[in-house]
Amino acid sequence: MGFQTDIDRGGRALMDTFLQLSGIYSFYERHLELEIIKYPLPNHVAIVLDGNRRWANMHLLDASWGHNHGADKAEELLNWIHDVGIKITTLYVLSTENLERKDEELENIYRLLEKKLQKLYNDERVHKRRMKIKAIGDTKLLPYNLQQILTKLEESTADYHSMFLNIAIAYGGQKELIEAVRKIARMAEKGLIEVDEIDERTIESCLYTSHLPQPSPDLILRTSGEKRLSGFLIWQSAYSELMFMDVFWPEFRKIDLMRAIRTYQQRVRRYGR
Secondary structure (H helix, E strand, O other): OHHHHHHHHHHHHHHHHHHHHHOHHHHHHHHHHHHHOOOOOOOEEEEEOOOHHHHHHHOOOOHHHHHHHHHHHHHHHHHHHHHHOOOEEEEEEEEOOHHHOOOHHHHHHHHHHHHHHHHHHOOHHHHHOOEEEEEEOOHHHOOHHHHHHHHHHHHHOOOOOOEEEEEEEEEOHHHHHHHHHHHHHHHHHOOOOOHHHOOHHHHHOOOOOOOOOOOOOOEEEEOOOOOOOOOOOOOOOOOOEEEEOOOOHHHOOHHHHHHHHHHHHHOOOOOOO
């Protein structure tokens, strides 16, 4: 099964090359963009950036190649979400479970993230688009240099509210809920809230996403073909539309994003009704 999947992905890469050279790719991309702007767009899209290592393995490359290509793809994504008109984006970059590796690969990821975040800090597009950037997760678990650049990004964009980019790093959904429960318990202990007053709004105000005008994603994408959320936005994803794409993150294209949005637009959101 895995061998066949690799063949399928190899065929996809050849087909993409052919479509780009023939000009069909650009035509189809433009056609999709014109289609999706006719209908309401998701306001908040969350993406699990999965498959960097498996992409590298498929190409017989070291894992660092996969992470590098994946980081470059995330940079491209910032242009795509702006072009399409998505206001809030949450990217699942590194989980708390990932931090347990403590190996050379993790150190390489840290160095790459620091480099890319520093580049983002100096990116004029962030300020031109007035994009608020915030790390969501237990950033105290990260190396000091990485904490510093994340703090600089947050401080330099604190007053922006046109677009929102949330970087889920050192993030764990269960840990987020535990921290929220502890905050509420302290509030009750101090007499700031009665137990019977605790409701959905109380919990949402204590989550990592409390700064957002819309904490709950309309659409959650996961690349690599895995069909699970792995603890991502446990509370916020209650009524999100889910989409699992059989493409490794370094191969993700603007067309894939627009196809996902088009599929989202074709679904009827019932919110449990």
